[in-house]
Amino acid sequence: MLISVKSSLETTVSSGAADESKESKSDIGNEIHLQPSILDTEQLQPQAQEIPLRYRLLAVSMILLFATGSSFAEAALSPLKATMIEELGINNAQYGAISSASSLVNSILPIIGGIGMDHWGATYAAILSSVFVLLGAVISAPAANTGNYELLIAGRVIMGLGSTVIESTQNKLYAHWFQGSWLACVFGVDIAWNRITGIIAKVTAVPMSNINGWWGWSLWIPAILCASNLGWVMLYWWFERSIPVQYRPPLGRDASKSENWRQRRFGLKTLYRLPMFFWVFCGSQVLQNGAVNVYTSNLADIQTRTRGTSKLAAGYNSSLSGIIPIVLTPLVGAFFDRWGWRMIIVSWTAILYITVFILIGLTKVHPLCPILISSFALSSGALPFLASIPILVGDDALLGTAFGVWKAFQNTNSVLLEVAAGAIQDRSQDNSYNNVIYLIVAIKCLEVILGPVYDVLDGRWLGHSLRMPEKKRIRFRTxxxxxGDPLIGWRSDRTAFTIVIAELSVAIVAAWVVSPNHESVRHASDILPGLHRVFHATIAVFQYSRIISGNQHADRGEEGSIRDQDVLFLELC
Incomplete structure (x- = not known):
């Protein structure tokens, strides 16, 4: 029955396209902001709430697992610091290079990955990202067998090439399946699942290092999880191809039929198509997430220095802050979907963080008090921004690029502020955290003001879309x-684009200059040149499968292209 429905739909679409091709050809040629592939696929896309619930639930159950392996591998690293220093014969600085090996690469790569994702589809971007994650895990794990520090560094960098992009693919796919229904709630579930993964990884890291008296299992077990993640991505790819065409995400198999693979090029000019409000949103969030990262990364040490708490107790106390958000974060997302008012949470969260920073760093109250307060702030910290990006962009075809730009800002902010905080602490007496606390409190005071500013701009530029519940804002956007898009918040603006891109460029250059992790990139460069063959071979496999499955009724010219692809596939593999 499913096959008959699918064939009838394809027949209807092809006949409709033939009738409309003469009328639309000239219009498409004059269109400067939309690509032909986007126009072709958007005609087939229903609103997310119209997609059958069974398809949406199956999709989210698989997408949720895309980044589990990379998240587990990253979170399992910190409890193994003492083990790695002993087994690999390295110092604290070299361990620091391991723990942040992907930071520099991920200041640029998310943008490139996001642009490519919007052109070639989030599913194929997820497959390629999973391949890099698995390669990185498999390259780094043998460091436990050989004791090779450089091998571990190279593997972590290569893993970073895929881990940050695959998170953006998840966000773009969530927006397709749940936009107009429970999108923010799904974002919250994703954040909660990542926290669960992180807690499990930190709890099990040391026991894994003791299996059979060999610490290498703490690297090989995460590598096995990364392989299973690639399996989940491929299962989702099969699922996406097995459902009716009108329910599939755009720019997947349908876009490949309308354009030759080799003609699907992408460029940085895609960035200019992002609307003005989005650029203002990104540019005004300078160092905000970095302040939270400085707090979380130094929380245990702050307790030890200010209260004399033992390292074991400080680590236990710190872990408690991640438990409450597992439950509260999806509930905050459900609040956004049901009632809206996303920007008021921004100011409220900033006030909570200011309270936490002051209590933990400048007073002697029991650490559990600020830590429990911070758990509520963590529940609503990142979610308002993730839930607002689809609203600010207003075009599903640009969501990959938008999430990539946002991720680049976040990663760069973290590198800059963590380095600055370390330098400030080194210059203080007795390594005191007081000046660091003053800095991050000042940064969060700015965000208290930004919440009302965003709300005012939302009213002037987007008709208060950020205040609306999910279903209402979809109707409003339609x-x-x-x-004809009379609201300026959804229009491109050269001035805003130029200023914020310049800001991001300066921040990226500064992050590369001040970061102590150049050594990790140098070690990775010994392996990266050989990866281009793997990359192109993977591309050929996907391209070959798409052509075979999508051109069963090809004409003679298309059959010739299939033979050409056979040759290319065999040459690369």
Missing amino acids: DIKAQ
């Missing part, structure tokens, strides 16, 4: 599109 009506505005029918009127």
Whole structure:
């Protein structure tokens, strides 16, 4: 039955396209902001709430697991610091290079990955990212067998090439399946699942290092999980191809039929298509997430220095802050979907963080008090921004690029502020955290003001879309599109684009200059040149499978292209 429905749909679509091709050809040629592939696929896309619930639940159950392996491998690293220093014969600085090996690469790569994702589809970007994650895990794990520190560094960098992009693919796919229904709630579930993964990884890291008296299992077990993640991604790819075409995400198999693979090029000019409000949003969030990262990364040490807490107790206390958000984060997302008012949470969260920073760093109250307060702040910290990006962009075809830009800002902010905080602490007497606390409190005071500012701009530029529940804002956006997009918040603006891109460029250069992790990139460079063959072979496999499955009724010219792809596939493999 499913096959008959699918064939009838494809027949209807192809006949409709033939009738409309003459009328739309000239219009498409004059369109400067939309690509032909986007126009072709958007005609087939229903609203997310119209997709059958069984498809959405199956999709989210697989997408949720895309990054589990990379998240587990990353979180399992910190409890193994003493073990790695002993087994690999390295010092604290070299361990620091391991723990942040992917930071520099991920200041640029998310943008490139996001642009490519919007052109070639989030599913194929997820497959390629999973391949890099698995390669990195498999390259780094043998360091336990050989005691090779450089091998571990190289593997972590290569893993970073895929880990940050695959998170953006998840966000883009969530937006397809749940936009207009429970999108923010799904974002919250994703954040909660990552926290669960992190807690499990930290709890099991040391026991894994004691299996059979060999610490290498703490690297090989995460590598096995990364392999299983690639399996989940491939299962989702099969699922996506087995459902009716009108329910599939755009720019997947349908876009490949309308354009030749080799003609699907992407460029940085895609960045200019992002709307003005999005750029203002990103540019005004300078160092905000970095302040939270400085707090979380130094929380245990702050307790030890200010209260004399033992390292074991400090680590236990710190872990408690991640438990409450597992439950509260999806509930905050459900609040956004049901009632809206996303920006008021921004100021409220900033006030909570200011309270936490002051209590933990400048007073002697029991550490559990600020830590429990911080758990509520963590529940609503990142979610308002993730839930707002699809609203600010207003175009599903640009969501991959938007999430990539946002991720680049976040990663760069973290590198800059963590280095700055370390330098400030080194210059203080007795390695005191007082000046660091003053800095991050000042940064969060700015965010208290930003919440009302965003709300005012939302009213002037987007008709208070950020205040609306999910279903209402989708209807509002549809009506505005029918009127020709009169709201300036969804329009491109050269001035905003230029200023914020310049800001990001300066921040990236500064992060590369001040970061102590150049050594990790140098070690990875010994392995990276050989990866281009793996990359192109993977591309050929996907391309070959798409052509075989999508051109069963090809004409003679297309059959010739299939033979050409056979040759290319065999040459690369």
